[in-house]
C-alpha cells in the first residue's frame with residue numbers, strides 16, 4: 001500500500017543561478033494545459049491510502065490562485081487519510097489569498113525556499129525575493145496558524161564567508177520555524193553558475209560552515225535527524241522520512257519520479273509531449289541486491305540509521321549475512337556503529353557518507 005506521493009509543478013517565475021532542476025518559465029497558458037493533464041493523472045491513481053503528499057517543483061506557488069485551488073481540490077477530494085500535506089513556496093509569489101487556499105484544502109506544512117538571509121547573496125543567486133519578504137511570509141503563515149514551516153538554506157556559496165553564513169543562521173533561527181534544511185551549493189554544468197564557471201567555497205570552508213551549523217542549530221533546540229535536515233521535536237518531515245525509510249511513493253506529473261513494488265520510474269520529462277498526453281515512463285526493475293544497497297544508501301542518511309529487523313523483514317536475510325566484512329572494516333574505522341537494533345553512522349561517518357556507501361557497495 002503506497003502511503004506517500006510527490007507531485008511536481010514544473011514552472012518557475014525565473015531561473016536561479018545555481019539551478020538545473022527540471023522546470024520551465026511560468027506561463028499562464030502552459031500552466032492551464034498542464035493542470036488539465038496532471039488532474040487526469042491524479043484521477044487515474046488510487047490515492048486513498050496516502051498519508052503524506054508533497055507538492056514540489058519548480059515553484060508550486062507560481063501557479064495562479066485559481067490554478068492552485070483547482071489542483072488542491074482534486075488532491076484533497078482523493079486523499080481522505082492525509083496526515084502531512086506539504087507544499088513548497090517561494091516568498092516572492094505567495095500571499096494571503098494563496099495561503100487561505102492552501103489551508104482550505106488541508107495543506108498543513110510549507111517548505112519555504114529562503115536560501116539565504118543576505119540580500120546581496122540572494123541577488124547573486126538570481127532569487128526573486130529579499131530578506132524582508134521572508135519575514136513577511138513567515139509572519140503571514142503564523143498569523144493564520146500555519147506553524148509547521150520549513151526553510152531551505154544554501155551554504156558554500158561564492159562570496160559567502162563563514163561569518164556571513166553564521167549571520168544567515170542566526171537570522172534563520174530568529175525566524176522561529178521548527179524545521180531547517182541545509183544544502184551545500186553544488187555547481188551543476190547546466191546551471192547559470194556552471195556555464196559561467198563560478199567557483200563555490202573551497203572544501204575546507206564548506207566543511208567549517210556545515211560543522212558550525214550543526215553545533216549552532218543543536219544548541220538552539222534543533223535535532224539533526226538527517227544529513228541535511230534539522231527539526232524541533234515532532235517536526236521531522238514525515239514525507240521525506242518515507243524516502244529515507246525506502247518506502248514506495250507515487251511520482252505524479254511531468255518530471256516526477258516514483259518507486260512502487262521494486263520498480264523505480266521517471267515520468268515523461270518533456271513538457272510539450274506531456275501536454276499532448278504522452279506519458280513515456282522510464283522504468284528500472286530493481287534486483288534484491290540493488291534494493292538492499294539503496295535501503296542502506298537512504299537509511300544511513302538518517303542519524304538514527306537503519307533498523308536491522310526491518311532490513312531482515314524486507315529482504316529475508318540479515319544485514320550481517322550480506323555486509324559483515326564491510327561493516328567490520330567501517331566499524332574499525334569509527335564510521336559505523338551497531339546500537340541494539342540499529343546500524344548507524346558515527347558523526348564522522350555521516351560526514352564521510354559517500355566513502356561509507358562505497359565500502360558497502
Ligand code: SF4
Nearest residue numbers: 012015016019057058
Ligand atoms: S531553484 Fe527552485 S525556484 Fe529557482 S529555478 Fe530552480 S526550481 Fe525554480
